[in-house]
Amino acid sequence: MLAGEAALVESDIRYYRRRACEEMAAATRAVTAAARDRRLQLVDIYLGHLKSLDAPSPFEESEAFNDSGRAAFHWPKSARG
Secondary structure (H helix, E strand, C coil): CCCCCCCCCCCHHHHHHHHHHHHHHHHHHCCCHHHHHHHHHHHHHHHHHHHHCCCCCCCCCCCCECCCCCECCCCCHHHCC
């Protein structure tokens, strides 16, 4: 970082939402059941952090909708664990 520049840091809520989404995506790509289960455990951890911050889950049906009328973070129930 150069002198006089401010460091940009993402908020806790944004970080936990991003990580939960990344881990859910990784769970859907997992080759073994053990790998999938570990990824879903991490999703639960990040969702717990979001809940403690009173932030909504990125996987709830009540999320903001995109231009097509579908939820931006819509995941099938089978992928939620």
